[in-house]
Amino acid sequence: GMSVPINGGIALDLNHMNKIVNISIEDRLAVVQAGVVYDDLARALDPHGFFFPPDPASSQVCTLGGNVATNAGGVKGAKYGTTRDYVLGLLVVLPDGRIMKTGSQCIKSVSGYDLTKLFVGSEGTLGVVTEITLKINPKTTASTTAMAAFDDLGDAGRAVSETMHSGVLPAVLEILGREALMAINRNTDLNLPEVDAMLLVETDGYTQEETDYQVRKVLEVFKRNNAREIKQAKTKKEAEGLWEARKSAYAVLARLNTHQVLEDVTVPMSRIAEALIGIKKISEKFNIMIATYGHAGDGNLHPQFVYDGYDPDVVERKKAAGAALFKLAIDLGGTLTGEHGIGLQKAAFMGLEHSEVAMDVMRGIKRLLDPNNILNPGKMALDEG
Amino acid sequence: GMSVPINGGIALDLNHMNKIVNISIEDRLAVVQAGVVYDDLARALDPHGFFFPPDPASSQVCTLGGNVATNAGGVKGAKYGTTRDYVLGLLVVLPDGRIMKTGSQCIKSVSGYDLTKLFVGSEGTLGVVTEITLKINPKTTASTTAMAAFDDLGDAGRAVSETMHSGVLPAVLEILGREALMAINRNTDLNLPEVDAMLLVETDGYTQEETDYQVRKVLEVFKRNNAREIKQAKTKKEAEGLWEARKSAYAVLARLNTHQVLEDVTVPMSRIAEALIGIKKISEKFNIMIATYGHAGDGNLHPQFVYDGYDPDVVERKKAAGAALFKLAIDLGGTLTGEHGIGLQKAAFMGLEHSEVAMDVMRGIKRLLDPNNILNPGKMALDEG
Structure with a gap:
């Protein structure tokens, strides 16, 4: 239910932001707009012998912005990890209209809080991701x-x-x-x-x-x-x-x-x-x-x-x-969702997995970035409490 | 300067929290207290043919809590990533004394905001990490x-x-x-x-x-x-x-x-x-x-x-x-620190790399979790602004 405006409001469609901004094989990265479809990036990387490993089942239609929103995974997760493991930086429009750059073009950085990883998997509740810098891997042969x-x-x-x-x-x-x-x-x-x-x-x-x-x-x-x-x-x-x-x-x-x-x-x-x-x-x-x-x-x-x-x-x-x-x-010590996200459907079950302290911290972060609750209200059980 | 109390205060020593709580090869994870030394974990994992890849140069003396605080890397970063890529969950004592569990024992989860990755690399400014759940890898032969x-x-x-x-x-x-x-x-x-x-x-x-x-x-x-x-x-x-x-x-x-x-x-x-x-x-x-x-x-x-x-x-x-x-x-499009952190020494240079918007969001998160600024005040340029 990530893009369903259950309380009315606007559904933002970034499908036309579908440019591959830059592929830099020598830096082992690709910069893409949020609306680029997974398979389109795969096709662009293929001649270089590189790929972006998560490989979600919906690769023909899913956008990289959506992959970032849900921290999408796929069949190669056990060895190669999920989307979050590859996102080096983001361009995000915050709810108050300010534009924020997170991360860097480096494979490695520990400069400040990792705002990038906070936004990956946040299901559109903290900001609108418009551009993504992805680490890419050489293909095995x-x-x-x-x-x-x-x-x-x-x-x-x-x-x-x-x-x-x-x-x-x-x-x-x-x-x-x-x-x-x-x-x-x-x-x-x-x-x-x-x-x-x-x-x-x-x-x-x-x-x-x-x-x-x-x-x-x-x-x-x-x-x-x-x-x-x-x-x-x-x-x-x-x-x-x-x-x-x-x-x-x-x-x-x-x-x-x-x-x-x-x-x-x-x-x-x-x-x-x-x-x-x-x-x-x-x-x-x-x-x-x-x-x-x-x-x-x-x-x-x-x-x-x-x-x-x-x-x-x-x-x-x-x-x-x-x-x-x-x-x-x-x-069994598991989690409510491995890769599809919480959205509306699992919001009622968040308390099964997360303590009140953790929910309180998540809600605090949501209020900090989106005090008027204009981004995806009702999702991820962030409105309550 | 991560553990230097420049404004007076207390330096918290977790060296005695040095128990390996659980090694579960079948779940591909290890649970450790923050004071466990990197090489001690390596020795415990070795007979199983597993390892925790980051391998910092200071492996003989550095603690895993310290590795988490700085998102430590090492010689194997290019292929195997850094500490953040392996931390599945944390037990954290927040500045107000509340205890928070983040993440899960699953290799994959996208349930709520990734509070785990927010704490990795936060240099002790957001909470005191006491227990760490790490994904481990089979050794190549x-x-x-x-x-x-x-x-x-x-x-x-x-x-x-x-x-x-x-x-x-x-x-x-x-x-x-x-x-x-x-x-x-x-x-x-x-x-x-x-x-x-x-x-x-x-x-x-x-x-x-x-x-x-x-x-x-x-x-x-x-x-x-x-x-x-x-x-x-x-x-x-x-x-x-x-x-x-x-x-x-x-x-x-x-x-x-x-x-x-x-x-x-x-x-x-x-x-x-x-x-x-x-x-x-x-x-x-x-x-x-x-x-x-x-x-x-x-x-x-x-x-x-x-x-x-x-x-x-x-x-x-x-x-x-x-x-x-x-x-x-x-x-050159780089970052101030690949693995050692910002601490005091690089605090004055944060503005070279991060925009005011990004610094403002980092400071907001710091205030949210540590309103009285009792954890590592003066570090990472989080006090200003």
Whole structure:
């Protein structure tokens, strides 16, 4: 609900601020206006052999300003981090009209408070970001992709956690639950195994030997945790097929009913098995379809609720199941949102995760920068108290 | 000047809060009290094959609380980032005595404002950090070390910038200037080439082939930029010798005169050659010895001023040369400090880098959290205005 003016007001559209201001490969950075689309920057960086790693699933349409607002992540989070890790500086219009430059064009700086990182993930509540300076990374030149099928959610969860402490750091480690696998098979000819969970892994490096070495380590972990089927992609096409499956999950699930909500909770790695099992129980208890997939490598799960939104009883059950999901994540030491943000929908749950002291400090910062509360009022539970 | 109570008051010593509270390899994190020494954590993580990458030069004595206060960096910054990139959460005592938990135990979270990153690098001006939750990384298992000697500062600077856009990302890329090389040779039997600049590079990965591949790419860049002598370490001992040279720079230079000040400025990569040449000119103009070395791979230079601090004329020239250095860094698009912080010494120069709007926002945050200005008054130019 980040750009929804629930109290009336104005929705500011920065789509036309879509200029790539400067790409400086020698300084390892790109300066862009807020309305530049992620993939447009990716295309501009590609000939130089560089990229901006977060790679959100919505990369074809999402803007970098939006990425900054939510601290967007994506499939490469476990190894490469999220948007915040790459934002070196911002140009921000404050609510009183003053223009503020934060950060610098240096990879490293500890000069004053880090106002840049404060604005990243602030969901448009503190100022209007108009220009962004991003650190960029050289692309690796080799990768290896593999998958494994698990008959048991507990085994899959343990395989994720063990992978992340096996000594290697996969570039991608994704999970797809049974409902997602079934929906994909119904809509494609990928013929995925219809098991409790499938894990998809990609390792990267500069030489093929390096990436194969890492995948071997991961596949050993998978075997130890009772993977039923293991397959290493032999060709680029095979690898692309596997990623195609992951990428189609959202769309094919959305077709199954009239309504769907994609959730976004994160738990510490060791609790992934419990989270997966807990989500299954919530699905059963409230009799609502929850198809889980996500970025298992950093504990970020995307349970997708698929339901008949025209049936008031179902809508109530969906709401209760959502609340149970947030409570589950917090009870496991997790967080309400790994990358999508709080907005309106999760505002009521902020107290589950943050103490009154922390909320008070956040509200103080909001009042300091936006005393008239003109930017995104009602979002992130910052109005109360 | 971070822990110097210049206005009287109390210096708070957290050295006895030195417990490693929890190491959770399966969650990829460590929870430590603020007084834990960097190397003590490194020793505790080592048997698990994990590490906390920033690796400051003072690792034997610096505490993790201090690392958080200054957002400490080290030789691995270019590839692995600085302290801020690894702090997932904090326990902070606010100036009014309230205790605040920030962040979470998740690798990824975008729930509310990032109060954690606001406190990292705040130099003890906003609260007392007592406990830190750190993301940790698996160690790579192979590395390759090489060096190159350059007769010309311009060539060396260009070699650094070109390396950083050659497609590979060295784990370490350090520079040692002529004065440092001469001082090291006078105090050791390392027999380093006494050239204008020596570059030291380390690449890492899981297989030897991978790290050799990367070093080859770097050495090609060095050759293209007129490196006079190039040497790849053939044994672990040879590699250690080269790092020994780099590590001894500070100490051997400190012996040359009665006083020394280690500076810390950072410039965008493409400006390193200009920075090196500019520093040489400042040294000549003010007739004061400045030996430059540092983390070239992220543009972070450490010009070390070595001088007779009992001679008032020399002290004046040293002061003027320092001011000229800060101005040079800012003129080149750089920052006053890459990793050591602002403290007292650079407070007067904050206006060179930050606009009045940015300073006003920083001061507002300081007043919000510390209305009575009891924490580190006088530091970071936060009292003025």
